[in-house]
Amino acid sequence: MKFFIDTANLDEIREAQDLGVLDGVTTNPSLMAKEGITGQANVLKHYKDICDIVDDNVSAEVIATEYEKMVAEGKELAKIDDKIVVKIPMIKDGVKAISALTAEGIRTNCTLIFNAGQAILAAKAGASYVSPFIGRLDDISMDGLALIEQIVGIYDNYGFETEVLAASIRHNMHLIQCAEIGADVATCPLGVITGLLKHPLTDSGLEKFLADHKKSNK
Template structure:
């Protein structure tokens, strides 16, 4: 499983990369706004800074909702760095753009996916990644894990090459359950990724080992 970090904060990306487990970054306009990045030129410059921190896979989202606008933005985003994956929403014109871009060899991430049917459409259009949103489904009392399992089964049935990218990941159990299902990628906050390292028995065990070592030095 690949680990992406869902942020636009450079310090968080640097910290995640320093852990040695980071495979990519996902961002969106909301995350950019949170760190005070405004205006197209500033956003594009920030994407470049992110690309300079990671080896590959930086999802950069289009703002347009019409086919022509998305294609124009996709061209500009892809021109920032070869690591860019163009993030496109699951809407009819978005699917058309994904199909066109995939035919041109561009990498795409179909975002805002909330059903297995949407994921099926994205795969047929040739998306590189499909991003089912887990936490947001849980927020409205729907079973995100059931949806995720459906997507995994459908993709296996037809040998789709589109990678499943679990998004809106809220806690470590989202990550673990997705890994058990064979999901290709998860994108999560730095806090969630770091929580995977933690267990109280590890802390207790380390404390005991260190205490015993100190005793042996007396």
């Protein structure tokens, strides 16, 4: 499973990269605004700053919602760096834009996926990734993990090369369960990734080992 970090914070991205387990970054306008990144020139520069930190897979989201404008914006984003994956919303014009960008060799991430039908359309259009938002489904008492499992099964049936990117992950068990059911990628906050490090028996075991070492070296 690939680990992406869902943030626009450069310090968090560096920390995840330094951990040695980071495969990419996902961002969106809300995350950019949270970091105080405003204005088109600043946003584009920030995407480049992120690309300079990580090895690959930086999802950069279009703002346009009309086909021609999405394609034009996607091409501009792709020029920033070869690591850019253009993030396109799951709407009719978005599907058309994914098909057009894919035909030009530009990778895409179809975002705001909430059912299997949307995931099928995105894969047929050639999306590199689809992003089902499991946490948001859970928020309205629907089973986000069941959707991940359904999409994985459908893609396996037909050999779609589109990767299933589990998004809106809220906690450690979300991530682990996504791994169990075969999601290709999980994108989440840094705290979810670092949370995998923690277990009370690890802490108590290390404490005991160190205490025994100290005793044996007096």
